[in-house]
Amino acid sequence: MMYHFYEWNHAALAPLRAVADATKLLYTNPLNPFSHTEGGRAVAAMAELFERTTRVYGKPEFGLDETVVKGMRVPVAERVAVEKTFCRLLHFDRALPEGRPRGPRFLLVAPMSGHYATLLRGTVEALLPYADVYITDWIDARTVPLAAGPFGLDDYVDYLIEFLRFIGPDTHVVGVCQPAVPVMMATAVMEAAGDPAFPATMTLMGGPIDTRVNPTAVNRLAAEHGIDWFRDNAVMTVPFPHAGFGRAVYPGFLQLSGFMSMNLDRHLIAHKDFFMHLVKNDGDGAAKHREFYDEYNAVMDLAAEFYLDTVERVFIRHDLPRGTMTHRGERIDLAAIRRTALFTVEGENDDISGVGQTEAAHRLCPSIPADRRAHYLQPKVGHYGVFNGSRFRAEIAPRMIDFALTHGAAGVAARAARASAAAGGPAEAQLPVEAVAADATAPQTASEAVASLEAGREPAAPANRPPRSRRPR
Template identity: 45%
Template sequence: MKSMFSYDLMESARNTNEWLGASARAMASYPVWGLVPHPMFKVMSAWGRVTERSFARMVIKPDWGIRTVVGEDDRDHLVEIETLVDRPFGSLIHFKVVGRDPMPRRVLLVAPMSGHYSTLLRSTVKSLLPDCDVYVTDWHNARDIPVSAGKFDIEDYAAYLVDFMRHLGPDIHVVAVCQPVPITLAATALLAETDPAAQPRTLTLIGGPVDPDAAPTEVTDFGRRLTMGQLEHLAIQRVGFKYAGAGRLVYPGLLQLASFISMNMDRHAQAFSDKITAAAKGEDGERDAHNRFYDEYLSVMDMTAEFYLSTVERIFKNREIAQNTFSVAGHQVDIGKITDVAVHVIEGEKDDISAPGQCLAALGLCTGLPESKKASHVEPGAGHYGIFAGKSWRNNIRPLVLDFFDANSSAPRRRSAAKTAIRAV
């Protein structure tokens, strides 16, 4: 599979489906069919619109779309995105609220690099902006990074996080979501040992595979079933001629998307069937719930082959974080060195990707941390996405996280976390 031909073939299939959708939409919308008022033409046009949009989204990076936030003065303040640190494989960005005084809470959101862009955390950012200065790791699409930029594996990822945390300084609260949870834990431990003055105040870990064997899921079982050789043969391809990263070995985002969809095929099929029916009846909208979700869900990015393979081998197969044997650049990281950073674990009761127990294992590894600086919460009824977006996050988890920040910070509270309205648009 390590060929540019297979990558371009996959891209050609996507492009063809987008073209078929556009063709069906254009043909079925031709005015002459108004003389033959048959519902088939409305269904064909609706199918074409939905298909064209869906396959086009797969190669488009979504916009953050956060334009203003309401301040304490009840005025709309513009939000500008500024890049603080720019590296080949990822940047540290800041959501600067124009005209607002610096907030006592400063939060670094560590976004996943698991096939989707960092904009997957858009609603998380919007919910935190009224009460915090928000910084985000914005990972880049590997297909757009020239081979000359070199490699990027799990150790490089950890090194990026260490640099980002050092850049922001110690008065920062780090929140890691899903995939980066174990690496963020290791990066924090590395800072605790090598540069204690740069440690963050708190570390919030949301639904990540610190110990995949603590509660096996379909995701962890897949990693167990295949050998690394099989995985490399089946999943890794070279970026095609169309992109700046031509020739780079990657795990294509389209393959990751296919695996995500296959886990809940019935639910996705029903969602698209309902959307086509609504579009045929003229009852859909440009920014309805379906489009808002799938515009983000279908937008995927490639990961470097070395990052994907090292994550599977070292996090899932060898369980280096769970066994506290992870190393960066030859230096073994000891998670027990974390003695001052308060650690908060958030899990979802119905999380089918990182099941309850996988993330909780982090607290057991923090042997040097007093119990007073440890906290955990399992959100009843919440799935994987519900623990960082949606109603469960807004109403239950977010207030807990903000209160945890305040309880472990020298900065005074600006306003009550539980009563603050989320007003970012």
């Protein structure tokens, strides 16, 4: 019933939003003399603030039409590579100059936790100059007809396996926040089955691998309530006239309300500052506010089966760290992960996934050799800063690229060539031409690895870890 009330409320406010829009247009029109006064700007600011705080935000666009490769702008085409009922696999196809290496292939698994995949726009943008990028674009469950059937955690894992097979071997999978668990599950299933499309590397960023470690307010909420409480209080039915009418979902507006309440004071201050930017005619400050909240307020519904599966198995029962996680009735054996390299990233001030929760993945994957794993703790960032923002671009993205180049096929082949050459063997005879070319230089740091890509060559595997990375505990 709450979902119906939510829809009715927005419908009832529609005439008031129209009035607010008209008021804003009137008091921002340069022909209106009041638009040039502080009082007129205040009226326009109040009208815009009311309209924005009562609006239903639609799905944003990625809008990534070009990138810079080797100092040259190249067009980027957003293409649908695979289309499924609950997800589309998008490919950001760069029109690279002939002969230019495409770089490592990344599959970014966007969080299915209320926001759209466009939340990772900055992540995609930072990787595009150096990598071939794919991303999971999850579908709003309220747009999926009930006849399409349910969608649970096991279905999510099946999707990831299908996408990895489609992209092919030597793919670098990245799980951002919530997908960290299903990414580990999919990788373990593929490794155990000897699937040749297993990911070359697995990067987990701010994910809830073991929420018993340094629990946050989000984790404590799940621990203090049983699954029946979430089923009774968080799951609702999609109202008419949405295409998913009758489907049980976890509404996006509930998730957004939860996020907002965690830092309510910050959001109130942000909206007050937005109002003052408008009154003072500070266009840049207002534009930044609009850009952030246009993305932050755009939310989607989750299929109830997936939501309840995740809450119960990840946050309440802790199936993955306890070794009791299953996929299609078969127990997940994380020890089966042997060939996939593991890189974990955390934010020092993360209030969603506490420090240590993602690093726990190293303890759960004992078969990965020590020289094929690394952990990085980014200082002075919260949850969002782990995958977006200036520190992500400067500190984390180069390490991701470096780790992929180090442990991808070319990097492994280059190390084998060096080892064979050191032993007096015919190194080049054992390797493909592109692997030998990749080892033309051997950068030792993340920044050098990225510099090599900018210079137009594929960097080889560095002998040392990136600075400030460390071995997991």
